[in-house]
Amino acid sequence: MRNFQKVALIASAVLLTACSSTKLNDTPVVEKTPTPAPVAQAEPERVVRPVETGSVDPLNDPKGVLANRSVYFDYDSFVVREDGKPVVANHSGYLTKNTGRKVLIQGNTDERGGTEYNLALGQKRAEAVRRAMAALGVSDNQMEAVSLGEEKPKATGSNEEAWAQNRRADIVYQ
Amino acid sequence: MKKLHYLLFSATLLMGTATNAQIKVEIAGVGSNQIPVAVAAFADEGIAPADVSDIIRADLERSGVFKVIDAGQVIGDSASIDLAAFKAKGADALVVGSVSKQPDGRFAIRYKLHDTVKGAQISQLGGEVQPQYTRLQAHRIADDVYEKLTGVRGIFSTRIAYVKDTGKQHALVVADADGENEIVAAFGRESIISPAWSPDGTKVAYVSMEDRKPVVYLQDLRTGKRNVISNVKGNNSAPAWSPDGNLLAVALSKDGNTEIYTVRPDGSGHQRLTNNPAIDSEPQFSADGQSIYFMSDRSGGPQIYKMSVSGGNATRVTFNGNYNISPRVSSDGKTLAWISQRNGNFSLYAMDLASGQELRLADGATEPSFSPNGKYIMYAIKGGGRASLAVVSVDGRVKQRLSTNAGNIREPSWGPFMK
Numbered sequence: 001m002r003n004f005q006k007v008a009l010i011a012s013a014v015l016l017t018a019c020s021s022t023k024l025n026d027t028p029v030v031e032k033t034p035t036p037a038p039v040a041q042a043e044p045e046r047v048v049r050p051v052e053t054g055s056v057d058p059l060n061d062p063k064g065v066l067a068n069r070s071v072y073f074d075y076d077s078f079v080v081r082e083d084g085k086p087v088v089a090n091h092s093g094y095l096t097k098n099t100g101r102k103v104l105i106q107g108n109t110d111e112r113g114g115t116e117y118n119l120a121l122g123q124k125r126a127e128a129v130r131r132a133m134a135a136l137g138v139s140d141n142q143m144e145a146v147s148l149g150e151e152k153p154k155a156t157g158s159n160e161e162a163w164a165q166n167r168r169a170d171i172v173y174q
Numbered sequence: 175m176k177k178l179h180y181l182l183f184s185a186t187l188l189m190g191t192a193t194n195a196q197i198k199v200e201i202a203g204v205g206s207n208q209i210p211v212a213v214a215a216f217a218d219e220g221i222a223p224a225d226v227s228d229i230i231r232a233d234l235e236r237s238g239v240f241k242v243i244d245a246g247q248v249i250g251d252s253a254s255i256d257l258a259a260f261k262a263k264g265a266d267a268l269v270v271g272s273v274s275k276q277p278d279g280r281f282a283i284r285y286k287l288h289d290t291v292k293g294a295q296i297s298q299l300g301g302e303v304q305p306q307y308t309r310l311q312a313h314r315i316a317d318d319v320y321e322k323l324t325g326v327r328g329i330f331s332t333r334i335a336y337v338k339d340t341g342k343q344h345a346l347v348v349a350d351a352d353g354e355n356e357i358v359a360a361f362g363r364e365s366i367i368s369p370a371w372s373p374d375g376t377k378v379a380y381v382s383m384e385d386r387k388p389v390v391y392l393q394d395l396r397t398g399k400r401n402v403i404s405n406v407k408g409n410n411s412a413p414a415w416s417p418d419g420n421l422l423a424v425a426l427s428k429d430g431n432t433e434i435y436t437v438r439p440d441g442s443g444h445q446r447l448t449n450n451p452a453i454d455s456e457p458q459f460s461a462d463g464q465s466i467y468f469m470s471d472r473s474g475g476p477q478i479y480k481m482s483v484s485g486g487n488a489t490r491v492t493f494n495g496n497y498n499i500s501p502r503v504s505s506d507g508k509t510l511a512w513i514s515q516r517n518g519n520f521s522l523y524a525m526d527l528a529s530g531q532e533l534r535l536a537d538g539a540t541e542p543s544f545s546p547n548g549k550y551i552m553y554a555i556k557g558g559g560r561a562s563l564a565v566v567s568v569d570g571r572v573k574q575r576l577s578t579n580a581g582n583i584r585e586p587s588w589g590p591f592m593k
Contacts, residue, residue, distance in 0.1 A: 104386055104387060106386065106387070113497075113499075113515075113520075114456075114499040114500050114513060114520075114540055114541070115367050115368065115540070115541065115584075115585065116367075116368060116411060116412045116425065116455050116456050116469075116499075116500070117453070117455065117456070117469065117476055117499050117500075119367075119388060119409060119411050119412075119425075119432075119455075120409070120425070120427070120432040120453040120455050121453070123408065123409050123427045123431075123432060124431070124453070127427075127430060127431070144387070144407055144408065145408060145427070145430075146386075146387035146388065146408055146409055146427075147387075147388065147409050147427070148365070148383055148387075148388070149367075149388075151364075151365035151367065151383055152365070152383070172386065
């Protein structure tokens with residue numbers, strides 16, 4: 001049906017073109033093609049509409065890489081260690097794909113030293129992680145680097161094992 | 175002494191909830207050259223809710239400045255007294271007084287201070303107070319005794335603020351300088367640090383982690399109402415008041431590293447004072463309000479510096495040791511106190527600002543806070559066991575220990591003189 005329609009139109013176009021060089025008094029004849037009859041809905045109970053199934057937000061997968069949200073630091077250090085780089089990379093990857101998500105990067109210290117100085121030192125850790133994520137493409141408006149200083153330890157105890165757990169930056173999704 | 179129960183999770187009791195954990199004051203070590211003072215029982219003091227002469231004796235003793243002698247008798251304020259007899263007993267001064275109840279329910283407390291050497295009365299005070307302020311009036315009398323005999327204004331009627339951590343709860347607590355009348359001003363699940371009294375003693379600024387980051391709040395103690403002084407991107411902390419109460423200095427990390435700003439109590443008018451990539455924090459106004467002492471690690475380790483209140487060049491103040499933090503200045507402008515880490519230990523140091531001479535006052539110390547007369551420093555004891563507070567006199571001779579039977583207490587801030 002459709003091809004016939006096309007041919008008919010072409011034919012009428014040719015006719016029109018042919019007529020343009022001479023002035024005719026009578027209106028050119030355009031062959032009217034019958035409009036094709038609508039396709040009847042065949043068997044409505046048998047229609048299948050495809051659906052794309054939802055997937056678990058990788059952020060919520062307790063077994064996924066994004067479940068690791070802490071970057072640990074050496075004593076008196078604000079350098080992201082090798083073991084922290086995958087955490088930085090994984091969350092940067094997620095945030096660049098999900099630009100509507102925002103994170104608080106909370107820096108922490110162990111308990112040794114003054115309260116306010118530790119707040120500032122923790123902030124340096126958060127800032128180091130923030131800069132590393134920005135270098136991987138995460139935009140500034142998705143991140144805020146803050147510090148809890150020594151106020152929110154992960155591990156209690158006054159020994160190196162506990163202190164090492166507490167010298168960290170945590171990525172907290174808002 | 176009435177004890178009210180501390181109710182958790184009760185919104186209606188959010189303000190003004192008293193705790194039943196008391197602070198004990200222990201005196202260890204006293205200074206020489208103590209002034210011997212006899213204190214008599216006040217006439218009819220039993221009718222008042224608190225024993226006025228006991229409170230006066232405890233205050234004077236705690237100061238370490240006096241050798242307190244119990245006169246061993248009741249002496250009313252209008253009694254005739256054989257001062258020579260007291261001089262013979264070894265007392266240089268004698269405190270006497272009376273308590274009576276007014277028709278309106280208030281207590282009239284009258285006191286006199288006699289100098290046994292001069293053989294004459296040298297001071298007196300009268301006052302009518304509601305029953306719950308009996309202790310306060312006794313403290314005011316002790317202040318008067320202290321001032322008349324030392325020339326320095328007393329701090330017995332001042333208040334202190336500190337943070338009490340019980341693991342699950344963090345509370346900002348206000349108490350009398352002797353540890354009595356503890357009242358919870360603010361409490362919640364997240365940390366509170368760096369409380370700072372307004373110069374008029376009615377408000378406290380502090381840093382709260384309730385928003386998952388440090389934010390500086392200002393709370394009016396009388397109403398319980400709070401406003402945010404600073405919540406810009408990053409950390410907001412270390413509030414310190416100018417002596418006239420019109421400005422606060424704060425430490426903000428909005429520029430990518432911690433810098434010092436000033437801001438008005440209503441949170442408006444952020445003005446930047448420092449500008450370098452190091453940590454600049456812990457600002458403290460000088461007594462005349464013209465300078466700001468602060469901590470900076472611009473030379474490598476943290477040291478104490480001083481700059482104009484409008485920022486600009488900073489001069490370094492501490493040169494011994496690699497770790498000097500938490501500067502505090504006495505309101506008489508005479509002394510700088512701070513924490514220095516030497517050989518792994520944190521110690522409280524004081525410097526006479528006129529001579530530059532340093533004195534180590536206490537070990538295992540952090541978070542110092544001057545009494546408003548500049549003669550004592552309260553600090554937090556850190557390291558080994560439960561955190562508690564202690565007081566040391568600026569000359570190092572008098573030491574007091576405040577302990578509580580519940581939780582860790584830290585972050586002390588000594589309140590100002592009030593009427």
